[in-house]
Amino acid sequence: MPELVPLKRALLSVSDKTGLIDLGRALSDRGVEILSTGGSAKALRDAGIEVRDVSDATGFPEMMDGRVKTLHPAIHGGLLALRDDPDHAQAMQDHSIGAIDLLVVNLYPFEATVARGADYAEAVENIDIGGPAMIRAGAKNHDYVSVVVDVEDYDALLTELSQNDGQTRRSFRQTLAQRAYARTAAYDAAVSSWFAGALDDPAPRRRAVAGTLKQTMRYGENPHQAAAFYTDGSDRPGVATAVQHQGKELSYNNINDTDAAFELISEFRDHKPTCVIVKHANPCGVAQADTLAQAYASAFDCDRTSAFGGIVALNRALDEETAKAITGIFTEVVIAPGANDAAREIFAQKKNLRLLTTGGLADPTVGGLLWKQVSGGYLVQDRDTGRMSEDALKVVTKVAPTKDQMVDLLFAWTVAKHVKSNAIVYAKDSATVGVGAGQMSRVDSTRIAARKAQDMAEALGLDVPRTKGSAVASDAFFPFPDGLMAVAEAGATAVIQPGGSVRDEEVIAAANDAGLAMVFTGQRHFRH
Structure with a gap:
């Protein structure tokens, strides 16, 4: 396990050409032999930098539309060989395999391809094979090989070489190896997640997440x-x-x-x-x-x-x-x-x-996955994109909401979706006037919200709290009439809730007795 490894030979094969010429020139000026492929080799050569094609080292041309170019013992042997192992050294000599001390690779832009809406065939074609294989090989052999997968590490590499007389330290190579494996893991996570979506599989056997x-x-x-x-x-x-x-x-x-x-x-x-x-x-x-x-x-x-x-x-x-x-x-x-x-x-x-x-607002109708860690695992669910329109509501009381009440009901319902359960939201004139959040009992949330409204009425010098004549949203059903009665006591006149309790009829009867208008959504918005 050498502490310092001199950099004599490098393989540069990148999709993103940012900084490639400056890196290639700096390496060449240090006397480093540069191997490269396809577009990377052309870009370096056009800049006047001496480059040897990988096909010269392997004895095979790039083939199958570039799918096969680096998958060869001359490349992987150069990345994986243990330089101080006599058997490895003899194999390199017998098969004319040159050591590769530096690998600079960034992968086909699979994530960007998917993000711009590419079709299935184009997405598959942008799954890199040779790149991840080389990265994993070089990173495994980090005792001897430096693997760079991010453009932002080019300067760090050149600084490392300058400070160590053209050599890299083991700790530096270890850091690069960690980043390399994280990159291939993230890449595989993107590919597997895309496949799950393409197959419309909401619960694949394995899921991966990367950041x-x-x-x-x-x-x-x-x-x-x-x-x-x-x-x-x-x-x-x-x-x-x-x-x-x-x-x-x-x-x-x-x-x-x-x-x-x-x-x-x-x-x-x-x-x-x-x-x-x-x-x-x-x-x-x-x-x-x-x-x-x-x-x-x-x-x-x-x-x-x-x-x-x-x-x-x-x-x-x-x-x-x-x-x-x-x-x-x-x-x-x-x-x-x-x-x-x-x-x-x-x-x-x-x-x-x-x-x-932010340059704009998020589209609340567009889904995605939400992750939550629990002991020993993860919970994964779709983003809550549920929305409610007036047409979807069911009036369940003798009194129907007025037009103004309906506006406030839908407003309160939208807010309640983003309040921690148990959630109660009082609203009037398109403004919240009391919010009760995160209580173990729904009736407690109801009373806390009303109490806050009472406190604000006193602070603002109002004769009555603004809950009087308000609309109320509950993120889940009222399991008993007591919560509904607390709403009525606060002065609310209209209620929106999912419904679905075994005691719905009791709650509806209580609403009728109190003269409340109440609508059911048939949809709840738990938020924990």
């Missing part, structure tokens, strides 16, 4: 927990793809809460100006209005206490008036599709306030 490091963090949910943020390569707008314009690095909790806020605001991407305020991954205020500033003010008035230190999400570009309002209290993060110059100037005065822009 690319975006950010290391000072800590996780708590200071004693290590944490990092990985991206999955998706182009879905959100916190992972957003541009951060100012403020400190996002923390673990910031990212979690900002994602919750953004997923909820995306439900309103085709609506009038809307604001979402989130605290601890639950919305504490959501409102729509004619302007963003008005929407923010209304959302803020749902629960001003919880809004302090919260996350704000907007469905329009941040403007000057809204920026002024938001900076009136301490806010951790603001995420929006964009922000105008005047708004950014105002935010610049609050250096710790993070501003993220």
